[in-house]
Amino acid sequence: MTMAKPKIASVWLEACAGCHMSFLDIDERIVDLLGKVELTATPITDIKIFPEVEVGVIEGALGNEEELHLAKELRERCKILIAWGDCAVFGGINCMRNFMPAEQVLKEGYVDTVSTVNPEGVIPRQDLPALLPQAIPVDRAVKVDVYVPGCPPDADTIYYVFSEILEGRIPTVPTDIMRYD
Amino acid sequence: MSDITLVIDGIECRAAKGETILQAAGKHDIYIPTLCWMEGLTPIGSCRMCVVEVEGNPKLLTACTTPAENGMKVHTKTEKLKQYRLQILELLFAGRNHFCMFCSQTGDCELQRLAIEHGMDRVRYPFLYEPFHNDASDPNIQMDHNRCILCLRCIRVCAEKVGAHTLDLEKRGWATNITADLGKELGESDTCVSCGACAQVCPTGTITLRDFVYRGRRTDCDDQVESICPLCSMGCRIKAYVRTGSVARVEGLSAASPDGGQLCHKGRWGLPKSTERDRLTVPMIRTGSSFREADWEEALELIASKMGPSAEAGRAGALLSELSTDEELSVVSSFFRDTMKMDKVDGFFGNLLRGFVNGFKPFADQGVRPFTGAHNILGSDAIIVLGADPQEEAPVAASYIRVSAIIERAKLINVSCGRNPFEGLTDGDHRAASPKEMKKLLLSLRTLVEGGEENASPEMQETARILREAKKPVFVIGSALAENPDLVTEALNLAVASRAFFDDGLGVVPMLRGGNCLGALNTVIGGSDWLSESELDFLYVLSTGMVDEDKRSLEAMTRARFVVVHTPFMVHPLVNMADVLLPAPAWFERSGHYCTLEGERRRMNMIVPPKGNLKGLSVIMNELAGKLGRELQPASAAPCENVYEAKAPSSAAAVVPVKEVR
Numbered sequence: 001m002t003m004a005k006p007k008i009a010s011v012w013l014e015a016c017a018g019c020h021m022s023f024l025d026i027d028e029r030i031v032d033l034l035g036k037v038e039l040t041a042t043p044i045t046d047i048k049i050f051p052e053v054e055v056g057v058i059e060g061a062l063g064n065e066e067e068l069h070l071a072k073e074l075r076e077r078c079k080i081l082i083a084w085g086d087c088a089v090f091g092g093i094n095c096m097r098n099f100m101p102a103e104q105v106l107k108e109g110y111v112d113t114v115s116t117v118n119p120e121g122v123i124p125r126q127d128l129p130a131l132l133p134q135a136i137p138v139d140r141a142v143k144v145d146v147y148v149p150g151c152p153p154d155a156d157t158i159y160y161v162f163s164e165i166l167e168g169r170i171p172t173v174p175t176d177i178m179r180y181d
Numbered sequence: 182m183s184d185i186t187l188v189i190d191g192i193e194c195r196a197a198k199g200e201t202i203l204q205a206a207g208k209h210d211i212y213i214p215t216l217c218w219m220e221g222l223t224p225i226g227s228c229r230m231c232v233v234e235v236e237g238n239p240k241l242l243t244a245c246t247t248p249a250e251n252g253m254k255v256h257t258k259t260e261k262l263k264q265y266r267l268q269i270l271e272l273l274f275a276g277r278n279h280f281c282m283f284c285s286q287t288g289d290c291e292l293q294r295l296a297i298e299h300g301m302d303r304v305r306y307p308f309l310y311e312p313f314h315n316d317a318s319d320p321n322i323q324m325d326h327n328r329c330i331l332c333l334r335c336i337r338v339c340a341e342k343v344g345a346h347t348l349d350l351e352k353r354g355w356a357t358n359i360t361a362d363l364g365k366e367l368g369e370s371d372t373c374v375s376c377g378a379c380a381q382v383c384p385t386g387t388i389t390l391r392d393f394v395y396r397g398r399r400t401d402c403d404d405q406v407e408s409i410c411p412l413c414s415m416g417c418r419i420k421a422y423v424r425t426g427s428v429a430r431v432e433g434l435s436a437a438s439p440d441g442g443q444l445c446h447k448g449r450w451g452l453p454k455s456t457e458r459d460r461l462t463v464p465m466i467r468t469g470s471s472f473r474e475a476d477w478e479e480a481l482e483l484i485a486s487k488m489g490p491s492a493e494a495g496r497a498g499a500l501l502s503e504l505s506t507d508e509e510l511s512v513v514s515s516f517f518r519d520t521m522k523m524d525k526v527d528g529f530f531g532n533l534l535r536g537f538v539n540g541f542k543p544f545a546d547q548g549v550r551p552f553t554g555a556h557n558i559l560g561s562d563a564i565i566v567l568g569a570d571p572q573e574e575a576p577v578a579a580s581y582i583r584v585s586a587i588i589e590r591a592k593l594i595n596v597s598c599g600r601n602p603f604e605g606l607t608d609g610d611h612r613a614a615s616p617k618e619m620k621k622l623l624l625s626l627r628t629l630v631e632g633g634e635e636n637a638s639p640e641m642q643e644t645a646r647i648l649r650e651a652k653k654p655v656f657v658i659g660s661a662l663a664e665n666p667d668l669v670t671e672a673l674n675l676a677v678a679s680r681a682f683f684d685d686g687l688g689v690v691p692m693l694r695g696g697n698c699l700g701a702l703n704t705v706i707g708g709s710d711w712l713s714e715s716e717l718d719f720l721y722v723l724s725t726g727m728v729d730e731d732k733r734s735l736e737a738m739t740r741a742r743f744v745v746v747h748t749p750f751m752v753h754p755l756v757n758m759a760d761v762l763l764p765a766p767a768w769f770e771r772s773g774h775y776c777t778l779e780g781e782r783r784r785m786n787m788i789v790p791p792k793g794n795l796k797g798l799s800v801i802m803n804e805l806a807g808k809l810g811r812e813l814q815p816a817s818a819a820p821c822e823n824v825y826e827a828k829a830p831s832s833a834a835a836v837v838p839v840k841e842v843r
Contacts, residue, residue: 090274090280092280095278095280095310098308099310134310148302173302174300175297180281180296180297
């Protein structure tokens, strides 16, 4: 009897894509992994709609309405949700802006930056998702089942986490391979 | 000493009464996590990482502050403790900006290490995101309060080891902050001595040194080498970190060592900054206003041809750095003094050292060692600073003096012609208008101490009383005093009258500036100051390039007809004076021994191998001797040997009469 391969969906929110890059660093083991799982919506496959999946993976913190929406959507459509990397787990570098109000962040970015020419001081509101008051770790918005800190987590750690989930276990990252940088 | 027994994690541990649970556990290799605790500093139990359970006590106790008691049953690794510790770490991470990805100390951070050790894969508490000040006002030390966990190590090291008391806490609760001088930025502080000890002990990325950040984490460095700082006779122990063949970081050894792991401003910045200076890597010969590269053969040939006739005529001299090792001093003195029979050999600090030597002589003649280890300032009950500016001359000794005066409540007295270097800390301050007045002052102090009746001022009476009553007075004598040997003798007389007797010698600490001044006494320091008067045809200068040359030496070089400068760095104006430049290894490329003021012979170790086309000093001297048709003679004096050997206990010292001050 052949069981359907478990499906994985991943999303790249407020982060640098380094975690997905680190995932690709599992090198030839990806062939083995692809034999066991089916990648659906990911930044790599460029499929934008999450199907119902067994495992959802979020890279990045939640900084705006769109990211919050995507996180909630993925949570609804997956059984196990992984917070991948320091941004998803702790908020990471995005939290640098939390030390000032969101309005000041926009002004800094669109008006005050030395390299910006914006004499009217226009801050785009229509075309961009609104900023949340603060960038937040994923578990401040939705329930997270597996935390994988690291900036990025090592490829071995990522592989370990997937392997454990495929074995039917909910892993915690062992201290000897955990990192925050 | 093992007078109590307790059980920690089922292991029977023996400990001395008064030891803490942490110390008892440490002796038996039982690990208890700590964060605010640091060996050598007063434990304060503030971070609560070291909490343990003690049977029969419902509270958790901090192992670092709780004394071990007989029969105690201690548990250090229960699930409850693990959860408490994890909670503490999460609260610390939630409190301020502890995002490792953009911190220079990631990988070296003790907070990070502990969090990983405790498997902290999330933070369950709301992050506060409260902005704190990033104090970048100091040119060398950065203090980002957003990274601070208030462990107070910096405050403690600044107070307990450096004695500067620059740092303290301001405000309350969440807003509590480290501050300098009761509310100033660090760069504006008047009390900060820029020693960088605070950064060395900081467990997080709060206090960092600009010279070292992003040059390699301690954990990433290829090698760690213990050595000593050559910059003054304190001979502070250092640890240098090597990464890809260069010195990435220099630190004091440890807060547990007697000097508290301190480096002074000179060592902390002078050592690492020197590794980036322009190097001299090949011999160079002057052509007009510039230099051309030469090979060793040609350079040594030229030197030999100039040196031979000059030495015959008694018009050759050698000026050597007291920052050289015993071994180097042996080689050069064997060449110049014993092989070439030159008597014009001296050190850069020759005059200063002669002042001390001549002043010490009457006591050395009595078989008494005329000084004691500088660490004896700690534990002393009265410190008398005589014509010294320790913060400039030997800054770690100044730390000892401050710690002794402030924390140990020793009496501190200044006697000087100029300013009081410890203004505000002194119990007595006596100023003399001139060296002559100074001598009178010392003499009347001695008369008072000896119980002589004299119509003295109440201040003098009080100082005399302090000296009379002191059990272990220490006299710190500086270069201002050494300008006149009689004043040195008079200072030692005062020490004898005050019964400043220590096991290793008289309670006197001379401020010797060069790292190996004591080693130079036997080998290179001549009996007279020929350098100021001589018109020389040939002058050989061995410099480490680490200390600015004084006027006397530079003038002598200007007057000399042919100058050979042997130095690691392209230091100006030294190289401008040279006719031939010879490259030498820098302090981090040499090894050898130093006679330190602490009475220990300490080893300087090679940290990285020498770069460039270098030759060893003994090879050079051998080749020069060969070219001059001579055989290199063994040195007649060994550097560190018999330097003020104690033949009699210091208490046997007798006061010596001093003539009228010249």
